[in-house]
Amino acid sequence: MYHLFARYYDQIFDFNPQIFEPLFKRQYRNACDIGCGTGRLTKVIHDHNINSLGIDLDRDMIEIALRKYPNIEFKVLNMLNISDLQSFDLITCFGNTIPHITPLEFNQFFKSIQEKLADEGVFWIQLLNYNRIIEDKITELQPIIKSDFKFYRNYVFRDHYIEFHTHLETEDESKRGVTNLYPYQMHDFIKLQDTHHLQVSCYGSLDEKPFDLNKDYYLYVKVQKKGSS
Numbered sequence: 001m002y003h004l005f006a007r008y009y010d011q012i013f014d015f016n017p018q019i020f021e022p023l024f025k026r027q028y029r030n031a032c033d034i035g036c037g038t039g040r041l042t043k044v045i046h047d048h049n050i051n052s053l054g055i056d057l058d059r060d061m062i063e064i065a066l067r068k069y070p071n072i073e074f075k076v077l078n079m080l081n082i083s084d085l086q087s088f089d090l091i092t093c094f095g096n097t098i099p100h101i102t103p104l105e106f107n108q109f110f111k112s113i114q115e116k117l118a119d120e121g122v123f124w125i126q127l128l129n130y131n132r133i134i135e136d137k138i139t140e141l142q143p144i145i146k147s148d149f150k151f152y153r154n155y156v157f158r159d160h161y162i163e164f165h166t167h168l169e170t171e172d173e174s175k176r177g178v179t180n181l182y183p184y185q186m187h188d189f190i191k192l193q194d195t196h197h198l199q200v201s202c203y204g205s206l207d208e209k210p211f212d213l214n215k216d217y218y219l220y221v222k223v224q225k226k227g228s229s
Contacts, residue, residue, distance in 0.1 A: 002037075004175045005151070005168045006060035009038050012144050012151050013095070017044045022206040023090070023124060024048050031090035032116075034079045035097030039065030039072065046072050050090065055079065080105055082112050089121035096127050099181040106184070110196050113223065123223040124206070129216050130183035133162075155181075186211065189221045199224045 005012065020041065028050045033042040036054030038061055046052040046069070055077040056062050065074045079093070080101065091113065101109055117123055132138070133155070141153040149170045156163040161180045168175045186202045193200050200223055203209055204216040211219060 002058045002177075003060040004177045005166070006038070006058065006064060008149055008151070008168065008170075009061065009064070010040070011146055011149070015040045020044050020206065022208075023092070028090040028121075030086070030088050031092065032082070032085065032088045034082075034091065034093040035095055035100075036065060036074065037061050037095060039069050039074060041092060041094055042072055042074070043069050045090070045092070053085070053088075055082070080109055080112070082116055085116060087116050087118045087121070089118040091117060091121065091123040092125075093123070094126040096181075098125055098127050099130070099184055100179065102182060106182070106188070107195065110192055110198065110223075114196050114198060114225070117223070117225060119225055120228050121224070125189075125221040125223065126218055127184065127221075129213070129219050131185045131213050132215070132217075134183060135214070186213070186219060186221075189223075192223070193226075197226050199226045199228065 002009075030051040031045045031053070033045060033052065033054045036042045036056045039054050042052050042054035042065070052072055054065055054072065054074045056065075056074075057076065057078050059076050062074050062076045065072075079097070098106075113123055139155050139157070144151040149168060152167040154165045156165065161182050164179050164181045166177045189200050189202060192198050200221060201208075202211045203220045203222065204211040204218070206220055208222070
């Protein structure tokens, strides 16, 4: 779906690099930004003198990232196929990327994370607070209206997933897309502590503010190997 509006992505979704500063309270050597989109977070990580790789499944997104930041490494790569990559002491997966994988893929993915995360490394995830979305039965997100386009987003609830519908209107065209989202919640991540050799903490922000199940817009998940500091 995302190739339909890749060229408008940076205009649709606001980006404030300052909110990521808590990531850098410690030093890292190398990082992988999963679901990097047009590379904005990868650039922030790179600017903290960290050897950075951005990966995304969407070729159009990666082509934009390469044009914007030619001195940073980007690859078209499925997040489920990271086994050939090196290990990293910082892995990030922001922008509601995780909900695009099925429950079976979810477990496969975290097995790969267990292998690719350095012993003292940190994996940070950001996704929407699906507990709030489901409890409040949110079916429509706030439209994004700009001078040269309008972007609409709707949810259709199914038994085990959510259909995410998008509609982009410009002066010249109208594009509609749909993809499935799997509404992972805090308990799904906490269970990883039993199924994988991982230590999981859930927060309402990168500052490690306690997560408010009913109010927070995002869920932030911090993953480390068990026994790491």
